[in-house]
Amino acid sequence: MSRKLVGFASLAGVLAVVYWGCGGDSTEPEEEPRPSRAVVAAGADQTGTVGQPLPAALVVQVNDQNGSAMSGIAVGFVVTQGGGSLSSATGTTDASGQASTNWTLGTTAGVVQTVTATVTSATSVKATFNATATADVAAIISPDSGNGQFAFRGTKVANNIVVLVRDQYANAVSGQLVQFVAPAGSGTLDSTAAFSDAVGRARTGWTLGADLGEDTAQAVVQGVTGSPVTFTATAHDLNVETVTPNPLVLGGTGTVTGTGFDPVIGNNLVTVGGTEVTITAATATQLDFDVPNACIPAGDFDVEVTVGSITSAPKSAAIEPTSFLTMAVGDQVIVQDPTQFCLQFEESSGDEAYLVGVQSVTEVASSLTPVTVSSVVAAGGAPAPAPAAAEQPAVNTRRRQLTPRATRQLEDLQRRRIAETRMLQESLELMRNLPQGPARAPAAGSIAVDAQVGDTIDIRVPTGSPLSCDAYEEITTVARQVGTQAIWLDDIGNPAGGFMPADFQAFDTQFTADIYDEDVAYFGQPADIDGNNRVAFVFTKQTNIEGPAGFVSPLDQLARVDCASSDEGEIVYMWVPDPAGEVADSLDLDFARFETPTIAAHEFVHVIQVGRRAQAGFSLPSLWELEGQASLGEEIVGHVIEGNAPGQDLDADIAFDFSQTAESDWYFFTFEDIMRYYGADYYVSFGTRIDGAPEECTWLARVEDMPCLFTLVNGVPWSLLRWLSDHYGPSFAGGEQEFHQALIDNNLAGFENIEALVGVPIDTLLAQWAAMLYIDNRILDDGTAVVADPILTMPSWNLFDIFENTVLGGVNVHTLEPQTRGFNDFSTNVNVRAASTAYFVMSGNGRSATALGATNLSGQTLPANMQMWVVRMK
Numbered sequence: 001m002s003r004k005l006v007g008f009a010s011l012a013g014v015l016a017v018v019y020w021g022c023g024g025d026s027t028e029p030e031e032e033p034r035p036s037r038a039v040v041a042a043g044a045d046q047t048g049t050v051g052q053p054l055p056a057a058l059v060v061q062v063n064d065q066n067g068s069a070m071s072g073i074a075v076g077f078v079v080t081q082g083g084g085s086l087s088s089a090t091g092t093t094d095a096s097g098q099a100s101t102n103w104t105l106g107t108t109a110g111v112v113q114t115v116t117a118t119v120t121s122a123t124s125v126k127a128t129f130n131a132t133a134t135a136d137v138a139a140i141i142s143p144d145s146g147n148g149q150f151a152f153r154g155t156k157v158a159n160n161i162v163v164l165v166r167d168q169y170a171n172a173v174s175g176q177l178v179q180f181v182a183p184a185g186s187g188t189l190d191s192t193a194a195f196s197d198a199v200g201r202a203r204t205g206w207t208l209g210a211d212l213g214e215d216t217a218q219a220v221v222q223g224v225t226g227s228p229v230t231f232t233a234t235a236h237d238l239n240v241e242t243v244t245p246n247p248l249v250l251g252g253t254g255t256v257t258g259t260g261f262d263p264v265i266g267n268n269l270v271t272v273g274g275t276e277v278t279i280t281a282a283t284a285t286q287l288d289f290d291v292p293n294a295c296i297p298a299g300d301f302d303v304e305v306t307v308g309s310i311t312s313a314p315k316s317a318a319i320e321p322t323s324f325l326t327m328a329v330g331d332q333v334i335v336q337d338p339t340q341f342c343l344q345f346e347e348s349s350g351d352e353a354y355l356v357g358v359q360s361v362t363e364v365a366s367s368l369t370p371v372t373v374s375s376v377v378a379a380g381g382a383p384a385p386a387p388a389a390a391e392q393p394a395v396n397t398r399r400r401q402l403t404p405r406a407t408r409q410l411e412d413l414q415r416r417r418i419a420e421t422r423m424l425q426e427s428l429e430l431m432r433n434l435p436q437g438p439a440r441a442p443a444a445g446s447i448a449v450d451a452q453v454g455d456t457i458d459i460r461v462p463t464g465s466p467l468s469c470d471a472y473e474e475i476t477t478v479a480r481q482v483g484t485q486a487i488w489l490d491d492i493g494n495p496a497g498g499f500m501p502a503d504f505q506a507f508d509t510q511f512t513a514d515i516y517d518e519d520v521a522y523f524g525q526p527a528d529i530d531g532n533n534r535v536a537f538v539f540t541k542q543t544n545i546e547g548p549a550g551f552v553s554p555l556d557q558l559a560r561v562d563c564a565s566s567d568e569g570e571i572v573y574m575w576v577p578d579p580a581g582e583v584a585d586s587l588d589l590d591f592a593r594f595e596t597p598t599i600a601a602h603e604f605v606h607v608i609q610v611g612r613r614a615q616a617g618f619s620l621p622s623l624w625e626l627e628g629q630a631s632l633g634e635e636i637v638g639h640v641i642e643g644n645a646p647g648q649d650l651d652a653d654i655a656f657d658f659s660q661t662a663e664s665d666w667y668f669f670t671f672e673d674i675m676r677y678y679g680a681d682y683y684v685s686f687g688t689r690i691d692g693a694p695e696e697c698t699w700l701a702r703v704e705d706m707p708c709l710f711t712l713v714n715g716v717p718w719s720l721l722r723w724l725s726d727h728y729g730p731s732f733a734g735g736e737q738e739f740h741q742a743l744i745d746n747n748l749a750g751f752e753n754i755e756a757l758v759g760v761p762i763d764t765l766l767a768q769w770a771a772m773l774y775i776d777n778r779i780l781d782d783g784t785a786v787v788a789d790p791i792l793t794m795p796s797w798n799l800f801d802i803f804e805n806t807v808l809g810g811v812n813v814h815t816l817e818p819q820t821r822g823f824n825d826f827s828t829n830v831n832v833r834a835a836s837t838a839y840f841v842m843s844g845n846g847r848s849a850t851a852l853g854a855t856n857l858s859g860q861t862l863p864a865n866m867q868m869w870v871v872r873m874k
Helices: 003-021 402-431 501-523 541-546 590-614 623-640 652-656 667-678 715-731 733-744 752-757 764-776 797-803
Strands: 035-042 046-049 057-062 075-083 083-085 088-092 096-103 103-105 114-120 128-135 141-146 149-152 162-165 177-181 193-196 201-205 213-220 231-238 237-246 252-260 268-272 278-282 285-292 300-305 315-320 331-334 342-345 348-360 368-377 397-402 456-462 472-482 486-493 535-539 572-574 804-806 820-821 828-832 837-847 850-855 864-872
Touching: 003 193, 035 114, 046 397, 057 075, 057 114, 088 096, 103 128, 141 231, 162 177, 162 213, 177 797, 193 201, 193 300, 237 315, 252 300, 268 278, 268 285, 331 764, 348 764, 348 828, 368 820, 368 837, 368 864, 402 590, 402 623, 402 667, 456 486, 456 535, 456 541, 456 572, 472 501, 472 535, 486 501, 501 623, 501 733, 535 590, 541 572, 572 590, 590 623, 590 733, 623 667, 623 715, 623 733, 623 752, 652 797, 652 804, 667 715, 667 797, 715 733, 715 752, 715 764, 752 764, 764 864, 797 804, 828 837
Parallel strands: 035 128, 046 128, 149 231, 397 804, 486 535, 535 572, 820 837
Antiparallel strands: 035 057, 057 096, 075 088, 075 114, 083 103, 114 128, 141 162, 162 201, 177 193, 177 213, 213 231, 237 252, 252 285, 268 300, 278 285, 300 315, 331 864, 342 850, 348 837, 348 864, 368 828, 368 850, 456 472, 472 486
16 A cells, blocks of 8 residues: 555544544534515405405415414505505414405406515515406496587487496496487487496487477486486588589589578588688578689599588589690690699509699899699599609719819819809999999000000909909000910919910910801900900919909990999900919919810800990890800800710710810810709719709809809800700801890890790790700600600700719719609698799609699799799600
């Protein structure tokens, strides 16, 4: 045996001696009994009458931890739900471990009532008794409903007469027999006896007697308070027998015949579909009335007559509008009377789609008209289901990617165009407000007819905002290029890194070869008030400081003695490159070279416009006319240089120069202007859509409080003038060129000018143009092409391709997006700015009769500057 084993054996022996030496008793001391469980021994789940003792006592059994009964344990009893009382709130368990009490229920029937028994010395040891209380015997009967009704004599009242039976504690009593009695002459009851239901109500129907006057009926439960309960009802002879004509026509007249009417008109009330109508004649048996001219759909409506406090039973009558909207696909209907702003769609099972416009036709740019547009479907009719999701047609998502630098440059140019518009608008307003006096011809002007390259010439550049005749910066320029049609002047104080002599030569070559001839062909010869046979392009840092890329001041048409800032001639103030940002925001030389021809083409049109008007002594055109025509000047010059022409249905490849091969951005900013009108934000929150566009934006003038970014008076009015040129230009002997010259050489302005030349009301033209912006070349979601009236198209450009099939700068938020609706009930509020439109597309495959209307926010007729139009697309 090893040492380790010996040691272990010795230790085991010692432990054995110690254990047995203690006597060998292994039993632990017993635990004291304690209350561990309380259970319901008797009286559980009883049912009794409210306010009465339960038949059996509540007995609780208390046991210790070993399950043995414990005597002498104090127990407390408490009512924990439902009220009532106990014969004893405490008790002590007897030899069998039980304690008890008696329970009188609370007075609320129909709820579970509870008592909890708790061991006083161990509050977690408890038991719960439940009981259900039922109502006591009937003690009270009272009227519940059906009293004071009216009915035509010999007919049943609309509602049953109903009593409520309760016990002494106001609990509903079920199963109680109630007797119903109607005295002789007071009609008949459906039942003379009825039992109260689970909530204590007993009821019967009541047919009134044949005589006029008050009838009575009683409900009786013998021996209870409130019995008998008396009901009264009035038998009358007010009855609508016929409604003619059938159908009634909205805005027409109608007649009801029957009995019980009052011969005094004012004592009768006639409602049609709940709407009070005007009564025009009355006898005891006939009432004539005007059918409301409301915007409600065709359908059946209740006609009711009220005399005093009595209303007849309703009589159903059909109502139809004077006519339904009947249109071929591609047609447009224009509603110019605001009292008639209700489009009535007849019930249809076809798949149809309509473009709806609510349009302001005022030329007051600040005008903003709140409008509620609402649709109502015929009562009981099923709304048209939403159009089925269709596979989208293939879209050519051509992209013009904008680098951060390009984005900054385009944003800069757009802001400069805005500044140009501001200065033009301010100078127009200044000229209109100048004191009237004898016209004085300008002097020789700032630029002599024999000016040569290298000559220094002083020029006054208008400055400040708003512009004034007294605010200008006098600069010294050097003639860098003198051509046959233009002279090119360079401010000697311009920043470094500007245009070189070769640039001015190139500008003059393009101006002479392309810009001058094309603009003159469209808009006429410039006035040449200074007699030097040239337009002066003044390239000066002051233009950069003032903000635009180029501008023309109509003040230069005035004699300097009348307006100190005038240069008395045909002047265009142009930007200059400023790579280092010495005088204002930096301007890259190559970017300025690229965009300058477009700016020159635009501003030269202004020279022609204001010069010819001033020379003829005519009033000045509207701002939107000036800018729209100047933008068209960019387009037509671009056509000559890029090999395009009007009427070619040009697409997005041309509009946005995806190939980046064009000599300048001839078209880009025109279409980008329209995109912003539609709600695109490419500047503040790049790639987002602005709420409220286009309806809350105007293109007539600069308005500060509209949601669309910047000014819209370039591209949007261009689209109107281009559309007019396409459709009405050919009617002029000299084509669209003569049309545009006539706009300038007419002593009218704005809408009045357009209307006089085209011979079509401006309201109609605006409706057609606004619809064209969405309809032109449109392909619907299901691939269906909209074949529209040709007047709703733009022959020169494919607008659907330009706006829908293009992604600009990686995002596509520049489309015209009408609110889309089915032929369902809806109501929406919009704000419509001057010359703009709130667009809606309503479509669906099958519909009930539907009425679509437009009112002010109070449901009243809109002002006369509003019109409503619709085009059927499918």
